[in-house]
Amino acid sequence: MNPFQFHNPTRIVFGEGAADRIGELTSSFGGKALLVYGGGSIKSIGLYERAVKQLKDAGVAIYELAGIEPNPRLTTVKKGIHLCREHSIDIVLAIGGGSVIDASKAIAAGALYDGDVWDFFTRKAAIQQALPLGTVLTLAATGSEMNGNTVISNWEEKLKRASGSSHLYPKFSILDPTLTYSVPGNHTVYGSIDIMSHVFEQYFSQTTDTPLQERFCESILQTVIENVEPALANPADAAARANLMWCGTMALNGGQISLGMVNDWASHGIEHEVSAIYDIPHGAGLAVIFPNWMRYVYQERIDRFVQYAVRVWGVDPAGKSDDEIALAGIQATRDFFTRIGAESRLADFGIGEEQLDRMAEEAVRYGDLGSFKRLGKDDIREILRMSL
């Protein structure tokens, strides 16, 4: 276990009815809120109306930025920053999934920065301050509701980049699982794979002597695995939706499950290059990439992959070599993704080898990726080729 620091000040309000506290919690940060959301789904489930009523009752003036894209775009973020400045916004209120929350974080930071907000994503500048941010989560996936990370797409340059800061932790996050009952099956699947992938990035680590952290990771993986299909079979399954939502938050809340471990994040880096160009859902891209990353790297530390196979997938190790056990766990991952309906090849999205070089090159723009196995351009191209 390595030395670490941890400080996660986000206030979580979780459970059926939590969404009744939007007005109260938002108004405690001031009288002017920028309401940020995506498409029409928060209107179709009545959440928009509910939020607006509460905010008005609490005396909060509402400004709006609608239309955040699934891979949120820099141009949209800049519109939000403009609105914050124009109206002297006190708090950014994100209502949606990870895309909406990530866009809101970039807006909150950009509103108090004199330069171009993209500087935070190209590592030209560090985030020194941000407007307060509150979130109302509508999709179990991202963890963005309890961490300081954000990922934004620069569509003009076909770049998708991450940034982060302790200033971006939401002041509060409302997690009402009933808001996810209307999430369509495919997004329930992609969100669940996103959660599992966040855990994979932390769990497959070269750091030793971290038994509690490993078990926390396995706990989330097992719980997601046993709750996805119930949520697909009955979208209003209260227990399944609550469990998936809490797994999503715990999977990426400032790295708490893996404190003291070196994380990897190569697969996310690779996927970001795919969705930067092809605009596919993040979870869908991860479903394609991750099992291939696993196959490419598992021999770097086969004991961790053996443990994964046995503890998470119940692979019976009797009479099998470590190689066979590890590969059975990887195959179980792929089979599970397929069984719940995720795509398994880039070809399923019409993606061929045309941009392989470009994606591999962009992925290493700031250096090689990952830590479980350091991946250079050639490694990444090979993982992408395996994913075609």
Place this chain on the structure above:
Amino acid sequence: MNPFQFHNPTRIVFGEGAADRIGELTSSFGGKALLVYGGGSIKSIGLYERAVKQLKDAGVAIYELAGIEPNPRLTTVKKGIHLCREHSIDIVLAIGGGSVIDASKAIAAGALYDGDVWDFFTRKAAIQQALPLGTVLTLAATGSEMNGNTVISNWEEKLKRASGSSHLYPKFSILDPTLTYSVPGNHTVYGSIDIMSHVFEQYFSQTTDTPLQERFCESILQTVIENVEPALANPADAAARANLMWCGTMALNGGQISLGMVNDWASHGIEHEVSAIYDIPHGAGLAVIFPNWMRYVYQERIDRFVQYAVRVWGVDPAGKSDDEIALAGIQATRDFFTRIGAESRLADFGIGEEQLDRMAEEAVRYGDLGSFKRLGKDDIREILRMSL
């Protein structure tokens, strides 16, 4: 899973060398610190000298309250409050284990309260504010370093009572596992049993549909179980000490592992009555009481005790009744406590049946105990009788 709120703002600095940041972190809260500690152990390991040097270098004026008792006493807390007022203390710095931290919390709250600090423990008053608190942990056990709870003994009245507030979360906690290398074997054992007991109080719950929370609990139990004996065999085992320390913090950091679950806390309530009168170590009392509590209540929800036996102790369920499986798990608990050197009977501390009635009566002074099974005076007397 029930609705819940969670907000834990404590900053954790963990790892070898973390204790080099005492001066820097303390001074960020002001120029006058009340240094609170227990016996001479922080002097014998050089920690006292190290802290004083850092604080002086950082320009912090030091006032001292030494001699915090293992079951910290109200009279000592009042001395600390007096010092805070007399010297306009900016921050209380606790260096020690749970007793020192608990006393420091009571001091921090009492210093800003006009009435008698004992009011917070008799439920006459709620804690509305407190001085900032920092901690340097020297024993893996309590969790007090990352929660808002405190337990104080009123020795004159033979009462031991808990209080808590969001204002009592430490601003920072320094967790340097190397500071625990010199902890004697018996306190390593008692601390580890305290950690496990904190988990038990949360895990044995009537709340359903909490699979992630249950796994988090099991993760801590398994990790403690596999690390106690290595720490006893080699007190400077870096991995074992780090794992036990992080388990202790995660086991009781604002209830994070069991969010949405109704907790029990009856066994702690019973043990507090024992140590209020007989002044035995908290963990030692829990080692005696908990397996008897388990035997007394397990039929209230046998499935949870079956799960405990199978997942935590690896009891093979084949060919066994639920009753047999559950009892095997409880026996494994008792056997483990005995194997690592804990006492198993109150008689081991010279405690007979003389005060059974009084302890049972005091335990229910504010109402029956527990939630897994509600325990009245007669139930508690019976559990104490089983523990003689």
